[in-house]
């Protein structure tokens with residue numbers, strides 16, 4: 001018997017099962033869309049996270065192969081695979097954190113909103129499963145368009161009576177990861193030493209890097225600000241075009257998702273001072289959802305930070321971002337309400 005490979009329906013109690021049931025320290029994490037371009041490397045990275053005791057890998061295709069593969073890694077998490085809709089409930093039951101990279105990616109020429117038609121329905125189905133099977137789980141939503149899929153999940157949870165705004169987080173970490181990288185390139189420093197807040201949402205002009213608030217403090221010429229803002233806002237498109245029809249960012253995204261999930265897990269464990277940017281239910285602007293820095297704790301989002309002082313360039317960017325965001329949020333809300 002493989003020591004910790006289980007697909008739904010496999011028989012026999014394994015010792016690994018006892019280990020998981022015996023309350024091995026750590027959290028139970030599910031990845032929905034685990035066989036995809038993001039899902040596979042994300043499964044690898046989550047299997048390496050020492051805070052994960054159980055890792056559930058769900059997809060509508062190829063989950064057994066990915067599960068067999070990842071389960072051979074000699075790290076602590078017990079891995080179980082789940083294939084297809086009939087196994088969704090077992091994939092979700094008991095989970096503390098659910099990460100969702102399920103859905104179709106862009107091809108050149110498409111906007112993220114062009115994915116709405118297919119991904120809205122996928123996210124609705126998965127959110128319904130979460131409401132039923134693990135309503136207290138923290139949800140990290142990656143599927144695009146994030147500006148609409150987060151409102152969709154919120155509406156599904158509200159309908160089910162399970163909505164906790166602290167536990168629904170749209171993943172915008174890749175925007176921060178890119179901003180850190182591109183700003184470090186311009187400054188000629190190590191990207192690990194740079195921290196750029198990116199607020200708003202996750203598409204085009206809604207991605208608003210606050211270059212006046214970079215840590216450590218630094219200054220840029222107007223040309224540098226234009227070029228950096230443009231590259232950060234279009235980082236996704238840069239990858240989509242380079243991949244030339246083979247999809248969008250998967251490896252940098254898996255890295256970003258693993259980084260964000262690790263921060264959520266540290267917060268859930270009770271670590272102090274865990275701060276990340278995320279697209280969440282918010283009162284920072286007049287919009288119902290907005291990405292800003294948030295503090296992560298035992299129950300999810302425990303504090304939402306204000307935008308801080310913006311310069312004129314950023315204030316103009318904020319107005320553009322809010323205009324587009326309002327429409328994308330409304331589109332998601334209407335998808336469930338109407």
Ligand code: NAD
Pocket residue numbers: 032033034035036037038039058059060061101102103104105106115119122125126141142143144145146171172173174175202247248249250253
């Ligand atoms: P992919 O096509 O390689 O993988 C998607 C996976 O989802 C596939 O394995 C597919 O079988 C699975 N899937 C489809 N329907 C499903 C369902 N109903 N239940 C469970 N799984 C289902 O795509 P990818 O490159 O991994 O991208 C996935 C999504 O993430 C896309 O929508 C993409 O736009 C988005 N994305 C978001 C960010 C971000 O920063 N938030 C970054 C990159 C990509």
Ligand code: LMR
Pocket residue numbers: 105106112144174235236237239240248249
């Ligand atoms: C990204 O920012 O890389 C993702 O949102 C994928 C995309 O479509 O650009």
